[in-house]
Amino acid sequence: MSVRGLTGALIALLLSSTSWAGAGLPTVVHDGRTYVELIRVAASLQTKLDATPASTRAQLRTRDQVVTLTRNWAQVLVNGKPVMLDAPVRVRRGVWLVPESFVDRVVPTLVAAAPAGAAVSRTAFAPVDVTLEDLRVRSYPSFTRVVVETSAAVAYRVESSGPKEARVRLVGLGSGTRIEEIRDGLLAEVRLERAGPDGLLRVVFEGAAGTIRASTLADPPRLVLDVARPTEPAAREGREQRGPLKMIVLDAGHGGHDSGALGPTGLMEKDLVLDVTRRVAKLVEERLGIKVRLTRDADHFVTLRDRTSFANRERADLFVSIHANAHRETAADGVETYFLSSEATDSAARQVAALENGAVQLEQPSGRPSGQVDIVRAILWDLAQSEFQTESSRLAEVVHDSMTQSLRISNRGVKQAGFYVLGGAAMPAILIEIGFVTNPREERRLKETKYRDEIARAILAGLAEYKRAWDQRARATAEPPSMTRAR
């Protein structure tokens, strides 16, 4: 039975299948014999494959079968029972190859072992048409994470990792081209391109090459690439040694076609927070002598991801997002300050996060439905790596205290929730809800220039205090002048 003949056998076994992704598996000739790449067999059967270019053994695992292959051996073990192939298993340029007889002699037993009518077996061996669901990139101080979410599990192979780019082949991923510009100092961009029947992910470095760690996760199926920054001795020791606090990115929420919360007399959150943010920026630059960059300085739309990407690119020390709140109870009032967490402090906090995360829907005028579930999933997942929760909570406390002390306003507390906009920040990050535009009394106050200045001054005072503590720590942990080490 040839590779092509196998297709027929599988169709006979699986009545629900019309084709098998293994149909016409590409073959390669090695030492005059016909071989198939093991990864393609695994991908078309949707089985788990453990094989590395350097390992002596490889394992192909279905739900109840294990096939063990040994490099340069013609004998393989199927659940411990030897099966002879007509040629040895080879590893050529890091790629595991099995002779065609593997497809004839071993694959049918894997397929036959699964009860043909059972739902489980259908899932395990159904025709696979893997498509791209999402491609996400997040920058962190020590690494950048690229996530390729697919419609079904995808086998991958890191093909090369050179000084300019790394290439990862996603076997059988049939999708169009995607380009994500990153420019975070480590990666310039990632490109997903077609390469025959596969997808080819090109990870292009901006400067020195990073080291790549790849893994797959289920539910949803995704390939996760963590690209570690090449270690610079100076940067390795932590943020404190980077010196005094020098730069803050201020993020005025919403903008453009996303107006945010709306007050009873028409005050729009996007206008209010832009004005307040500008006032804070001016004060911080004047009084603290540090640089401030704004994610927007006009009434236009900025995606949530671009807001933190900008801060990461600018290498900001802090990210402060300024918003105003809304509630269907018009009596709701007060300020609250948030930092990112996977667990919301309470259901009210969860609602605020859901409201602010709603902008993600506005980012996607068309295309696949991206519900809250997707967003929250992305956040939770990214958060696992958040290195700044402690610092963010400290920043939130200090700024929040300053606001509640000087503004004579109800104190709703420092809270945690899954804010998408904070998720990508490679620095301490908070979100301030300066008041409720939906409360008629607060809306009236929030319209006053004088009150906006008060808010700005309160935020400034909080940032000033935080900066003092930061700079003190920077001095304390700075390398003491050493007599034994020449500069």
Ligand SMILES: [Zn+2]
């Ligand atoms: Zn908002």
